[in-house]
Amino acid sequence: MDVKGVKDTLSWLFYQYLLVTCSYVLEPWEQTVFNSVLLIIVAMVLYTAYVFIPIHIRLALEFFSGLGAGQLESTVAIMT
Template identity: 45%
Template sequence: GTPMADPRLWKKNMKNYLYWLYCQFELITCVCLMEPWEKLLFYSFNIALLVVIIYTAHLFIPAHIIAKQLVQEP
């Protein structure tokens, strides 16, 4: 059958693709050259920044949408 029809092949392909993306990220950001403690700091900072951005978006985007709807009402 087709490769995508077999769930095992789909999982393997997805795992390989995600690993490839991770390797690309490490090469682009030069994380592969860092020591383990530097990697920990780098990833901790990036995850913390991502959490803050998501939290801020969660708080402010709905308020902006509601405010815009109130302004547009006739």
């Protein structure tokens, strides 16, 4: 892909972003604040997903692997 095509594609994607978020009607300082807040929110979501999703996946795998295995030992102590 040539450089002009990449530039046109990125320009079109940015224009679509402006249209979807309706931020093309904002003043430049308002666009900066809006984009900063949006970037911070996306960064926090990605960080949270990076930290907590592996933990939840591991716990879910442990839970579901425990369902298939039979109970090897009795949990009730036999008193004689």
